Amino acid sequence: MVKSIPLLKVWKIRVTENELQGWIANQRRHSLFFDGAAKGNPRRAGIGGVILNPTGSRIHSFAWGSGIASSIQTEALGLFQGLKILKVLNIREVNDIGDSQVIIKTMVTRSKTKDLRLARLIHKILDLGESFHNLNVYHVLRANNKEADNEANKAALLTAGALLKGG
Secondary structure (H helix, E strand, O other), X not given: OOOOOOOOOOOEEOOOHHHHHHHHXXXXXXXXXXXXXXXXXXXXXXXXXXXXXXXXXXXXXXXXXXXXXXXXXXXXXXHXXXXXXXXXXXXXXXEEEEOOHHHHHHHHHOOOOOOHHHHHHHHHHHHHHOOOOEEEEEEEOHHHHHHHHHHHHHHOOOOOOOEEOOO
């Protein structure tokens, strides 16, 4: 059984990009913007993300070809990969920000899904989330997730398992 992440929250940010950047800077914690892209559903797919430091500056990005997957699966995989990178970087307080209401709602409400691959991935995300001191999950509009979206779209052109190193 998966333990719950004690401080997991959801908040829909419906603001301009400048307002979002100001909000991030006031959080005093790292932010992970994550995304997934599938060129058809399911089709060739990729994941991407950007990690910002507490002042809002990019410290890491990633783009990874994920093979054939649905758009929802790639969104979840983007979050999972981002959390793994944060763990390696020893960042334990983070805001996870994505534009997939389905993934964020599933994370927060522990909703069941008929997609077994997605269910296993959500289970892994929740397990990994327990290693963080403070993990908050937020939804933004796609327009406010441009950098992660760009990384995911680059990754969708890669072969499965190919990684573009970020920095």
